[in-house]
Amino acid sequence: MHDSLGLQNISQLPPSLRRMARSAANGSSKDLEAACRQIKRLPDTTAILFLPAFYVNLDPATIPHIDDIHTKHEDILRAGKSIEGIYICMLFIPAQAFYDLWPRYWPWLQFFHSHICTEIIQPEVNLPDEQRLCEQYAQFIAHLSRTPGLARLVGNTPWGSHSPRARLVATCSHTELLGAQPEPAGLEEYVDGAGGDISALASLVARTISELVPTRRARSSEDTVKFLQGILKFIMTTDHIFDRPLQTGSHTLSIALRGCGLAKVLTIVIDNLGGVTIPGATTALNDCFMLLGMSFNAPSGRHCIAEALQSGLLHAMLKCGNNGPASPGTWDIMHTHLDHFLQGVLPGSLIYHSVVRQIEGTLRGIQDIMRISYLAKTENWRRFLDLAKERVAILKTLDAPNASWLTACDNIACGTFKDRSDFKRCSGCWAHYCSKACQISDWRHGEHRSVCTPASILWLTDHHGLTRRDRAFMRAIVQHDYERERVEAIYTSQVAFMNQYPGDAFYTAFDYTGGRVKISVLAATASARELGPEWAPAVSRAQRSEGRLELHLVRLAQPTGLRYWLIPLRMNTSSLYTRLKQMATSLPPSTGRGLRQDVISAVVNNVRALIDDEERAGLQLTH
Numbered sequence: 001m002h003d004s005l006g007l008q009n010i011s012q013l014p015p016s017l018r019r020m021a022r023s024a025a026n027g028s029s030k031d032l033e034a035a036c037r038q039i040k041r042l043p044d045t046t047a048i049l050f051l052p053a054f055y056v057n058l059d060p061a062t063i064p065h066i067d068d069i070h071t072k073h074e075d076i077l078r079a080g081k082s083i084e085g086i087y088i089c090m091l092f093i094p095a096q097a098f099y100d101l102w103p104r105y106w107p108w109l110q111f112f113h114s115h116i117c118t119e120i121i122q123p124e125v126n127l128p129d130e131q132r133l134c135e136q137y138a139q140f141i142a143h144l145s146r147t148p149g150l151a152r153l154v155g156n157t158p159w160g161s162h163s164p165r166a167r168l169v170a171t172c173s174h175t176e177l178l179g180a181q182p183e184p185a186g187l188e189e190y191v192d193g194a195g196g197d198i199s200a201l202a203s204l205v206a207r208t209i210s211e212l213v214p215t216r217r218a219r220s221s222e223d224t225v226k227f228l229q230g231i232l233k234f235i236m237t238t239d240h241i242f243d244r245p246l247q248t249g250s251h252t253l254s255i256a257l258r259g260c261g262l263a264k265v266l267t268i269v270i271d272n273l274g275g276v277t278i279p280g281a282t283t284a285l286n287d288c289f290m291l292l293g294m295s296f297n298a299p300s301g302r303h304c305i306a307e308a309l310q311s312g313l314l315h316a317m318l319k320c321g322n323n324g325p326a327s328p329g330t331w332d333i334m335h336t337h338l339d340h341f342l343q344g345v346l347p348g349s350l351i352y353h354s355v356v357r358q359i360e361g362t363l364r365g366i367q368d369i370m371r372i373s374y375l376a377k378t379e380n381w382r383r384f385l386d387l388a389k390e391r392v393a394i395l396k397t398l399d400a401p402n403a404s405w406l407t408a409c410d411n412i413a414c415g416t417f418k419d420r421s422d423f424k425r426c427s428g429c430w431a432h433y434c435s436k437a438c439q440i441s442d443w444r445h446g447e448h449r450s451v452c453t454p455a456s457i458l459w460l461t462d463h464h465g466l467t468r469r470d471r472a473f474m475r476a477i478v479q480h481d482y483e484r485e486r487v488e489a490i491y492t493s494q495v496a497f498m499n500q501y502p503g504d505a506f507y508t509a510f511d512y513t514g515g516r517v518k519i520s521v522l523a524a525t526a527s528a529r530e531l532g533p534e535w536a537p538a539v540s541r542a543q544r545s546e547g548r549l550e551l552h553l554v555r556l557a558q559p560t561g562l563r564y565w566l567i568p569l570r571m572n573t574s575s576l577y578t579r580l581k582q583m584a585t586s587l588p589p590s591t592g593r594g595l596r597q598d599v600i601s602a603v604v605n606n607v608r609a610l611i612d613d614e615e616r617a618g619l620q621l622t623h
Contacts, residue, residue, distance in 0.1 A: 002097040002099070004051055005051060005055045005097060005100055006052055007025060007052045009049045010022055010025065010049060010053065012049050013046070013049050013050075017038065017042075017046075020034055021049070021050050022053075024050070024053040024054075024057070025052060025053040025057070027074075029074060029081060032053070032057065032082060032085065033081050035053060035054075035081075036084050036085045036088060038050075039088055039089065040088060044092040047088070047089055048089060048093065050089070051085075051086070051097075053085075054082040054083075054085040054086050055086075055100075055101060055104065057079060057081075057082040058082050058083070058086075058108050060108070063075075063107060079111075079112075082108075083108060083112070086105060198252060199259065199260070201253070201256070202256035202257045202259070202262075205231060205234075205253075206257055207260075208231060209228065209266075209269065210268070212224055212227055213272045216268055216272045216312060216316070218272060220272055220273060220281075222279060225273070225278050225281050226280065228269065228284045229280055229284050229287070235253055235291065236290075236291070238252075238253050239251035239252060239253050239254050251294070254294060254295070255298070258295055258300060262292075263305075264310075264311040266288045266291055267311040267313050267316055268311055268312070269288050270289065270313075270316040270317075270319075271315055271316035271319055273285050274316055274319035274320040275320065282334075285334065286334075289337035290337075292304075292308065293337065293340065293341070293345065295308075296308075296341075296345050296349075298559055299559055299560065301558075302349055303354065305346070305349045305355050306354040306355050306358045309355065309358035309359060309362055310361075310362075312362070313362075314359075314362050315362075315365065315366050317338055317341065317342075317375060318369045318373040318376055320338065320375075321334065321335070321338050321376075322369070322374060338375060339380055342378075342380040342381060342383075343380055343514075344515075346384055346515075347383075347384055347387055347514060347515020347516065348512065348513060348515055348556070350387055350388060350515060351554075351556060352470055352473070352474075353395070353469045353470045353472075353474075354467075354469075354470065356388075356391045356473070359388050360395060363388065383516075384515070387515050387516050394473070394476050394477055395473065397476070398476045404419050405419065405420045405475075405622070406419065407420040407423055407432050407570075408432070408622060409432060409434040409435075410426075410431040410433060410438075410448070411433060411434075411438035411439070411441055411442040411446060412442070412541060412548060412549060413438075413446070414434060414441075415548065415572045416438075417570075417620045420432070422434075424436070424439070426439060426448070426452060428452040429448075429451065431448065431452070446544075447537040447541045450537045451537050458532065458534045458538065458565065458566040477512075478510055478554060478623050481510060481517045481519070482569065482623070485517070485519050486611065487608050487611065488604055488607075489519040489520075490521070491611070492600065492604050492607050493508075493519075493520070493521040494506065494521050494584075495580055495583050495584045495587070495603050495607065496590075496594055496595050496600070496603070497584075498580070498585075499584040499585075499587050499595065500594065501523065502584070504525075505523070505524035505525070505542070505543055506521055506522060506523055507521070507522060507524050507527075507539075507542075507550075507552070507553050508520070508521050508550060508553070509553050509555060510552060510555065512554060512555065512556055512557075513555060513556060513562070524539045524542075530562075530564075531553075531564060539551065546574040546578070547571065547575075547576060547577020547578060547580075548570065548571045548572070548573065548574050549569070549570055550569040550577075552566075552567050552568055552623065553565070553566055554567055567623050568623070569621055569622070570622055570623070572619070572620040573614075573618075573619060575614060575617070575619075576610070576614050580607070580610070583606060583607075583610070587599060587603070
C-alpha cells in the first residue's frame with residue numbers, strides 16, 4: 001500500500017482536523033461530509049493527509065447487493081462521501097498511489113453509476129461524473145485502460161444533466177493508448193455501454209466532436225485539440241484505417257458515423273482549426289481530411305459531399321490553404337488533401353444535382369476569403385471554380401420558371417417530340433410514349449420487351465437512388481456539353497470513325513470521371529462485356545433508328561469502380577446522320593492513322609455548315 005494511504009498520516013494533521021479525520025476513518029458519515037467541505041479550503045499538503053480516511057471507507061467487500069441497498073444506507077453514504085473526497089484531492093494525489101486506490105475506487109463508482117437513480121442514494125451523494133474523473137486520471141491512463149468495464153462505462157450516457165462533451169472525455173485519454181496498440185480494444189464494450197448499437201456509439205462520437213467545436217468561429221484551445229486527437233484516433237484505430245484505408249466496407253464505425261453527420265462536424269472542425277498555430281492542430285486536420293475523404297469515396301459519397309459543402313467545405317479549404325508554401329507546417333500536410341479534393345473528388349461530384357445545389361449557395365459566401373487565400377490563386381482552384389460556375393449556370397437554366405424539357409417518343413418508328421409532361425410512361429421501365437399505340441408497337445416490333453425492367457443497369461431510373469432532379473440535371477449537363485462540342489469532338493470524330501470503319505456501330509462516350517467532360521467516339525463492340533446484357537439491344541435499337549437515336553454513354557467514377565449511364569440523343573429526323581455518313585464515304589480512305597489534319601479542318605467546316613442547314617430545316621433533338 002502506498003505511504004499516502006496509511007492511517008498514520010492522520011497524526012500529522014492539526015489537532016482539530018486530526019479528530020475529524022480519525023472519526024471519519026472510523027466510519028462517521030457526518031465527519032466524512034465535514035472533511036469534504038474542509039479540504040476544499042486547505043493547502044494541498046494538508047488536504048492530502050485526509051486521503052487515508054477516504055481510502056479506508058471504500059472497502060469493496062461492503063458494496064451491498066441490490067436487494068440490500070435499503071438496509072445498507074450508512075455504508076453507501078460513507079462510500080459516496082469518500083469518492084467525493086478523493087475526487088477533490090485528485091490533482092495532487094501521488095501517481096503511484098493510484099495503483100492501490102483504483103481497485104477500491106472503481107468498484108464503488110460502478111455501483112453508484114448503476115444505481116444513481118435509486119431514491120436512497122440520489123439526494124445525499126454528490127458524486128463526480130466518471131467522465132471528468134477519467135480526464136483527471138490522464139497520468140494513470142495505462143492502468144485505467146486495463147480496467148474491465150471502463151469502456152462500457154464511458155459508452156453509457158445516463159448522466160442526463162451533463163453535456164455531450166463530457167461523455168467521451170475519458171475516451172480521449174483512453175484512446176491515446178488504443179492508438180499505440182496493434183488491435184483495437186474494447187469496441188464491443190463501448191457499443192454495449194452506448195446501448196448495444198453501433199449507431200448509438202457513432203451518434204455519441206459525432207455529438208462529442210460537435211460539442212468540442214460547435215462552430216467554425218468557436219474558440220479552440222490546446223485541450224480542444226488534444227481531445228479531438230483522441231477521438232479521431234479512436235475512430236481510425238477502431239476501423240483499422242491506418243492499415244486498411246481502402247477497405248471502406250470494413251470500416252464499421254465510420255459507416256455508422258456517416259449517418260450521424262460526420263461530414264458536417266469534420267468540415268466545421270477543419271474550418272475552425274485551419275491556419276491556427278495550436279500544437280497538434282495540423283495532425284488533427286490531417287486526420288479530419290483523411291476521414292472526410294473516405295466519406296466522399298463511400299457509396300453514399302455524393303450525399304456526404306453535399307453535406308460538407310453546406311457546412312462550409314470550400315471556405316474551410318481556402319482557410320487551410322491560406323498561408324501557402326511559406327508556412328510548410330500547415331501547407332505540407334494539407335496540400336495533398338486539397339489537391340485530391342480539387343482535382344478529383346469535387347469536380348467528379350459536380351454531375352449531381354444535390355452537390356451543385358450546395359455549390360450555388362456556397363460561392364456567394366467565399367468571395368472575401370478568396371481574395372487572401374493562396375489556394376484561390378492556384379490552377380487547381382481556378383479549374384474547379386470555372387467548372388463549378390458552369391454547372392451552377394446549367395442548374396439555373398434548368399430551374400428557370402419557363403424551362404421546358406422536350407422528350408421524344410421511345411418508339412423509334414415515331415418521331416414525336418413533346419414536353420415531358422405530355423407523355424405516358426411505361427409502368428415497368430418508365431419509357432416515354434406519345435400514345436398507347438406506340439407503346440404496343442415498340443413492345444411487339446422494337447426492343448422494349450427485352451429491356452423493360454425497373455432494375456435497369458444502364459438506363460437512368462430512380463432504382464439507383466437518383467432523384468428526378470438528379471436525372472434531369474445529368475441530362476441537362478450532357479445536353480450542354482453536346483451543344484458545345486458537337487461540331488469537332490462529336491460529329492467530326494463520327495465522320496472520321498465511319499471513314500475508317502465503314503458499317504461498324506459506334507457510340508459517343510461522355511467521360512466525367514475527371515469533372516470536365518472528355519468526349520470520344522468508340523466502337524460499340526469495344527465495351528460490350530463491361531456494359532452488360534442491356535447494351536446489345538441498345539446498339540440494335542440505334543442501328544434500326546438510322547440516326548434518329550445516337551448512343552451517348554456517360555462514364556462516372558464511383559467508389560466501386562466506373563459507372564455507366566446511357567443517355568441517348570433523340571432526333572426527329574435521320575437526315576443529319578445520312579449526310580454525315582455520305583461525307584465520310586466521300587473522303588479518301590483512312591490509312592490507319594486517321595484523317596490528315598488538312599482533311600479534318602475541312603470536315604469541321606463542312607459539319608458546322610451541315611448542322612446549320614439541318615437546324616434551318618427544323619431539326620429537333622434532345623437527350
